[in-house]
Amino acid sequence: MEVHRNVIEELQWDPAVRHLAVDAAVADNVATLTGTVSCEAERRAAEEAARRVRGVRAVINCIEVIRPAVYTPPDAELAHLVDFSLRSCALLPAEGLQATVHDGCVTLTGQVPWRYQRVEAERVVSRLRGVAGIANLIDVAPAEAPVDVTQKVETALRRCAGLDAQWVTVEAYKGKVVLRGSVRSWQESALAQEVAARAPGVEEITNHLAILP
Numbered sequence: 496m497e498v499h500r501n502v503i504e505e506l507q508w509d510p511a512v513r514h515l516a517v518d519a520a521v522a523d524n525v526a527t528l529t530g531t532v533s534c535e536a537e538r539r540a541a542e543e544a545a546r547r548v549r550g551v552r553a554v555i556n557c558i559e560v561i562r563p564a565v566y567t568p569p570d571a572e573l574a575h576l577v578d579f580s581l582r583s584c585a586l587l588p589a590e591g592l593q594a595t596v597h598d599g600c601v602t603l604t605g606q607v608p609w610r611y612q613r614v615e616a617e618r619v620v621s622r623l624r625g626v627a628g629i630a631n632l633i634d635v636a637p638a639e640a641p642v643d644v645t646q647k648v649e650t651a652l653r654r655c656a657g658l659d660a661q662w663v664t665v666e667a668y669k670g671k672v673v674l675r676g677s678v679r680s681w682q683e684s685a686l687a688q689e690v691a692a693r694a695p696g697v698e699e700i701t702n703h704l705a706i707l708p
Contacts, residue, residue, distance in 0.1 A: 498550040502526050509544045517541045517558060524708065525556040533563050535626045553681075562599050562626040564620040568625045570596040577601055577620055586615050587621045592633065594620070600625030608638040610700065611693040640697025641670050648672060648691045654689055658683050663704065665691070670698035677705045 499521035509512050515537055517530035526545045534539050542556045568576065574596040578584050592605035601620050607613055613633045620629055644667035652660035663676040672691050678684050684704045691700050 496656060498524055499644075501548045502545050502551065505544050505548050506541060506690075507550070509540070511540045512544050515541060519545060523552075524550055524552045525552050525555060526553070527557060529557050531559045531561050533561065534624060535560060535628055536622050537626075539621055540692070546685075549680070550708070551681060552677065560599075562625065562627050562693045566624065569601070570598070573601070573623070575597065575624055576625075580619050580623060581616060584615065585620050587612055587619070592616060598651075599625055600630065601626055601628070602604050602630045602632060604632045606636045608636060610635045610697050611689070614689075614692065635670075635698040636645045637670060637696040637698060639695040641667065641694075644672060644694050644696060651690050652687060655686065658686050658690070660687065663687060667694075669696075670696050671699055671701070672699070673701045675703045677707050679707055681706055 500518045502521060505518060506517060515530065515532050519530060520527045528541055528545060538556065538558045538560055541558060542554050545551060545554045574594060577594040577596065581587055582589055588607060592603065594603045603605045603616055603620065613631065613635055616633055619628055622668060645665050648665045648667065650661055652658060659679060662677065663674060666673040673686055676689060678687060684702060684706060687704060688700055688702050691697065
């Protein structure tokens with residue numbers, strides 16, 4: 496009940512979320528979000544707010560995106576905006592990414608040399624007005640061969656100021672990284688995954704980190 500109360504209070508505290516028609520239920524420290532919002536950015540903002548609450552181990556986001564009739568760009572205009580945003584992002588390659596839009600849902604395709612760029616492309620698009628959902632089909636084609644990935648990721652995790660990595664183990668094989676063990680919060684879990692994504696040659700990350708109560 497305390498975790499549930501804190502989740503509700505956090506949703507009402509966050510200025511990006513407090514005006515939304517969103518509710519939350521909590522069972523076994525798993526928060527389930529329901530309600531309706533007008534865009535993908537609001538949907539993700541509510542999820543991020545719930546994940547910030549101490550004691551929350553996972554969030555199930557069942558919030559539905561219903562785009563309003565006003566201020567909703569047509570698919571052709573939204574596709575142009577998505578393409579412009581991807582090309583304008585300095586962290587992404589200027590070429591090699593494509594986007595199609597159907598009823599506000601964006602499908603991203605193409606290739607990037609780093610996994611963090613795949614994540615960044617989705618983050619950039621998710622914040623655009625009118626986006627109702629994203630299917631990220633971007634492939635990661637590393638320009639560098641994976642060498643000593645396990646050791647490099649473990650070293651990077653240990654030097655990360657925002658992460659207690661003493662109970663985290665890393666397994667790496669042919670561009671795939673698996674994180675196991677436990678961390679203190681969802682934020683640490685996400686940070687560990689973000690750190691691992693920066694290793695040379697990493698194509699895929701599987702996060703099996705448990706969140707301690």
